[in-house]
Amino acid sequence: MDFITGVKPEKTIKVEEMKSMVGKTVKINGAIHTIRNMGEVAFVILRKSSGLVQCVYEEGKTKFDLKDLKEESAIEVEGIIVEEERAPYGLEIRMEKIIVLSEPADVLPLAINKWKMNTSLETKLSLRPIALRNIRERAKFKIQEGIVRGFRDYLISQDFTEVRTPKITAKGAEGGSNIFKLDYFGKKAVLAQSPQFYKQTMVGVYDRVFEVGPVFRAEKHNTTRHLNEYSSMDFEMGYIDSFEDIMAMETGFLQYMAGLLKQEYSKELSLLEITLPEIDKIPQVRFDKAKELVSEKYNRKIRNPYDLEPEEELLIGRYFKEEYNSDFVFVTHYPSKKRPFYAMDDPVDKRFTLSFDLLFKGMEITTGGQRIHNYQMLLDKLEARGMSTEGMEHYLMIFQYGMPPHGGLGIGLERLTMRLLEEQNVRETTLFPRDLSRLEP
Amino acid sequence: MDFITGVKPEKTIKVEEMKSMVGKTVKINGAIHTIRNMGEVAFVILRKSSGLVQCVYEEGKTKFDLKDLKEESAIEVEGIIVEEERAPYGLEIRMEKIIVLSEPADVLPLAINKWKMNTSLETKLSLRPIALRNIRERAKFKIQEGIVRGFRDYLISQDFTEVRTPKITAKGAEGGSNIFKLDYFGKKAVLAQSPQFYKQTMVGVYDRVFEVGPVFRAEKHNTTRHLNEYSSMDFEMGYIDSFEDIMAMETGFLQYMAGLLKQEYSKELSLLEITLPEIDKIPQVRFDKAKELVSEKYNRKIRNPYDLEPEEELLIGRYFKEEYNSDFVFVTHYPSKKRPFYAMDDPVDKRFTLSFDLLFKGMEITTGGQRIHNYQMLLDKLEARGMSTEGMEHYLMIFQYGMPPHGGLGIGLERLTMRLLEEQNVRETTLFPRDLSRLEP
Numbered sequence: 001m002d003f004i005t006g007v008k009p010e011k012t013i014k015v016e017e018m019k020s021m022v023g024k025t026v027k028i029n030g031a032i033h034t035i036r037n038m039g040e041v042a043f044v045i046l047r048k049s050s051g052l053v054q055c056v057y058e059e060g061k062t063k064f065d066l067k068d069l070k071e072e073s074a075i076e077v078e079g080i081i082v083e084e085e086r087a088p089y090g091l092e093i094r095m096e097k098i099i100v101l102s103e104p105a106d107v108l109p110l111a112i113n114k115w116k117m118n119t120s121l122e123t124k125l126s127l128r129p130i131a132l133r134n135i136r137e138r139a140k141f142k143i144q145e146g147i148v149r150g151f152r153d154y155l156i157s158q159d160f161t162e163v164r165t166p167k168i169t170a171k172g173a174e175g176g177s178n179i180f181k182l183d184y185f186g187k188k189a190v191l192a193q194s195p196q197f198y199k200q201t202m203v204g205v206y207d208r209v210f211e212v213g214p215v216f217r218a219e220k221h222n223t224t225r226h227l228n229e230y231s232s233m234d235f236e237m238g239y240i241d242s243f244e245d246i247m248a249m250e251t252g253f254l255q256y257m258a259g260l261l262k263q264e265y266s267k268e269l270s271l272l273e274i275t276l277p278e279i280d281k282i283p284q285v286r287f288d289k290a291k292e293l294v295s296e297k298y299n300r301k302i303r304n305p306y307d308l309e310p311e312e313e314l315l316i317g318r319y320f321k322e323e324y325n326s327d328f329v330f331v332t333h334y335p336s337k338k339r340p341f342y343a344m345d346d347p348v349d350k351r352f353t354l355s356f357d358l359l360f361k362g363m364e365i366t367t368g369g370q371r372i373h374n375y376q377m378l379l380d381k382l383e384a385r386g387m388s389t390e391g392m393e394h395y396l397m398i399f400q401y402g403m404p405p406h407g408g409l410g411i412g413l414e415r416l417t418m419r420l421l422e423e424q425n426v427r428e429t430t431l432f433p434r435d436l437s438r439l440e441p
Numbered sequence: 442m443d444f445i446t447g448v449k450p451e452k453t454i455k456v457e458e459m460k461s462m463v464g465k466t467v468k469i470n471g472a473i474h475t476i477r478n479m480g481e482v483a484f485v486i487l488r489k490s491s492g493l494v495q496c497v498y499e500e501g502k503t504k505f506d507l508k509d510l511k512e513e514s515a516i517e518v519e520g521i522i523v524e525e526e527r528a529p530y531g532l533e534i535r536m537e538k539i540i541v542l543s544e545p546a547d548v549l550p551l552a553i554n555k556w557k558m559n560t561s562l563e564t565k566l567s568l569r570p571i572a573l574r575n576i577r578e579r580a581k582f583k584i585q586e587g588i589v590r591g592f593r594d595y596l597i598s599q600d601f602t603e604v605r606t607p608k609i610t611a612k613g614a615e616g617g618s619n620i621f622k623l624d625y626f627g628k629k630a631v632l633a634q635s636p637q638f639y640k641q642t643m644v645g646v647y648d649r650v651f652e653v654g655p656v657f658r659a660e661k662h663n664t665t666r667h668l669n670e671y672s673s674m675d676f677e678m679g680y681i682d683s684f685e686d687i688m689a690m691e692t693g694f695l696q697y698m699a700g701l702l703k704q705e706y707s708k709e710l711s712l713l714e715i716t717l718p719e720i721d722k723i724p725q726v727r728f729d730k731a732k733e734l735v736s737e738k739y740n741r742k743i744r745n746p747y748d749l750e751p752e753e754e755l756l757i758g759r760y761f762k763e764e765y766n767s768d769f770v771f772v773t774h775y776p777s778k779k780r781p782f783y784a785m786d787d788p789v790d791k792r793f794t795l796s797f798d799l800l801f802k803g804m805e806i807t808t809g810g811q812r813i814h815n816y817q818m819l820l821d822k823l824e825a826r827g828m829s830t831e832g833m834e835h836y837l838m839i840f841q842y843g844m845p846p847h848g849g850l851g852i853g854l855e856r857l858t859m860r861l862l863e864e865q866n867v868r869e870t871t872l873f874p875r876d877l878s879r880l881e882p
Contacts, residue, residue: 324442
């Protein structure tokens with residue numbers, strides 16, 4: 001009987017191992033990113049997940065024909081590592097033998113091996129499966145991985161429990177018409193707009209929970225910041241003293257995330273020339289106060305005291321950058337009208353809620369706040385809004401049988417990435433974006 | 442201007458901090474799990490995310506009326522920690538003051554504070570939002586968190602990159618009729634049955650990738666092991682020498698997972714009386730050979746040499762337990778007919794594939810294998826099966842422009858949890874199961 005005992009040592013080396021193996025003959029594999037033929041010498045640049053490796057072909061010395069190599073072939077190289085200061089990491093491999101593991105059928109329709117692909121977003125998205133092979137493109141999503149790791153690792157260190165809640169549900173948490181509908185074995189079902197009801201439910205179980213998962217919004221917006229499917233980083237915490245506890249937890253996450261990116265994703269950050277923002281303290285300002293400040297400073301008339309226009313959002317971002325040198329600002333106490341029924345109204349002035357948005361460089365990347373935890377208060381608010389409790393029985397159950405004071409938030413992962421990387425379109429920081437016209441790839 | 446600077450020290454203590462604070466007056470919060478009134482003394486058991494805490498009410502000494510307390514109220518207790526060997530962790534809190542943070546409106550319809558809830562699965566699922574508050578119920582999903590953490594942490598240590606791929610897509614990866622359909626702004630869309638096409642695409646970008654996310658199957662099975670939405674732990678790796686590399690990686694994950702559970706989830710394991718399986722080596726056996734072995738040992742006639750019946754699966758599990766004392770067995774070389782078009786056929790005998798299932802205690806918890814990486818080979822196989830390439834342009838593109846040899850797998854999280862916890866129904870290890878009749882809660 002044969003047994004599998006676990007992962008065996010690899011016969012090929014990683015980029016990180018090269019430095020300690022100068023002068024040795026090694027095997028290394030990768031995709032051929034570029035071939036630069038200089039006549040008697042040719043540079044074959046291998047693309048590996050952790051970087052590029054310069055391999056040198058010398059006519060007469062290397063035991064194969066350069067014509068056997070094609071860009072985007074996967075190969076295994078055998079050769080000697082030598083120091084060469086003009087090569088990446090100051091090292092190159094003088095090739096002796098190769099094995100071609102696989103070959104493409106056609107030549108690439110896009111110069112993915114250029115440092116910056118000189119092409120439109122439209123083209124990049126149409127050719128996404130291969131455009132992502134570009135070094136800068138893939139670096140963006142490596143950083144996105146780091147953001148999610150930061151979120152999870154930080155929250156686990158803060159005694160949160162990770163949960164997984166269903167995406168096919170019977171009714172939308174926020175209501176409204178922006179819901180994808182489907183047939184579920186003859187029943188009407190919808191795709192979850194958020195894990196709101198479920199994460200609140202799980203606060204009754206674990207006190208503090210989080211989830212990173214897809215959410216679906218059938219919004220007919222065609223803007224640079226809307227997606228119809230995106231990744232939401234959600235948490236919800238019980239036993240809060242005020243909704244400031246939620247903002248404090250988010251600030252803690254952002255600080256931790258920046259530390260993790262600095263430590264483990266510095267290669268990608270420098271590749272994209274990104275400077276991380278300062279996040280030692282984030283100003284907080286009331287919604288109505290923020291509107292005033294911006295109105296005064298930028299001579300802008302307040303048209304609607306209960307709504308925030310996109311331009312106002314931008315100006316609030318600008319104000320806090322100029323006045324406090326902060327890329328972030330918590331805008332608090334949003335009008336009750338603009339928040340869902342489960343938002344806790346401010347007992348001091350019920351036209352406003354104990355809630356907030358976090359703006360990052362003038363764009364909303366988070367909505368959060370304290371929730372109503374009292375059963376009767378929730379029923380009263382539903383009634384006051386003329387909403388039916390139909391389909392909400394399981395949600396209302398948790399309040400009927402007791403819930404601690406709690407609140408939470410949702411962070412749009414692609415938007416946070418977009419702002420961090422200073423991209424101008426959220427599609428740039430979404431692997432395979434879904435928008436009004438894009439269902440593929 | 443007010444600033445948020447990060448998480449402040451909490452004024453209440455955690456269960457883990459109690460031991461070092463004997464004799465001190467502390468504050469602690471939680472939900473009232475049970476009240477046991479003994480007359481002059483009462484025990485108020487607080488439920489916190491990390492365990493139960495015994496609080497003692499002494500008539501005349503404690504400065505509030507016991508009648509103020511209700512089960513499932515959220516409270517903050519102030520009191521002295523004293524040693525008491527009959528209490529959980531050998532410690533209890535003599536209450537002095539309390540603050541009631543919130544109260545339930547009604548008495549629980551289910552005795553969630555019983556050690557084992559003496560009720561049907563049907564009732565537990567109908568009352569899921571509160572049934573999960575039971576200590577044993579919630580321990581299951583804490584362990585499930587640990588399994589997912591193990592998967593991610595191990596794969597990141599093995600140079601995998603985490604990706605997030607869309608769940609609304611234009612066409613199902615595996616084809617067939619078991620697909621949920623929806624309208625996407627006037628276009629026909631489906632919910633992803635697996636991230637198959639996308640994870641293969643991302644191998645061309647990062648060499649090794651993984652994703653943990655929801656998958657959707659509109660199967661009309663009503664069994665103890667099928668769900669219509671479940672969590673799939675997927676990985677895909679390039680530059681493999683054979684499909685054994687994939688089995689080796691999975692074995693490595695299972696070993697790592699067991700270590701993590703032992704180290705960080707021992708409380709939940711002992712609470713559920715779970716002994717982790719031995720995973721130092723996993724036997725591998727060919728599909729046809731496995732059928733033979735079982736047929737011989739258990740006197741069972743082979744009806745169809747190209748299919749595995751559920752009973753055969755169980756018997757294969759039993760065989761390897763009896764003969765090799767292994768809870769796991771890799772069954773390899775599944776018939777080509779039974780595998781999707783992208784499976785790599787065995788060059789030695791094309792009726793079979795370079796693929797495998799992992800059985801855990803007689804149940805399939807993983808399907809994996811090597812994939813075709815050659816463009817022409819893939820086109821030929823599609824043609825031989827009479828399949829159209831329509832809607833697959835973006836998938837086929839990756840092969841046209843070059844892909845390394847690669848393969849991967851998908852692990853059903855709820856099934857793995859079910860087998861690990863020796864549950865008899867996969868709904869027991871799914872927070873909010875979706876099946877033929879269940880769309881809520």
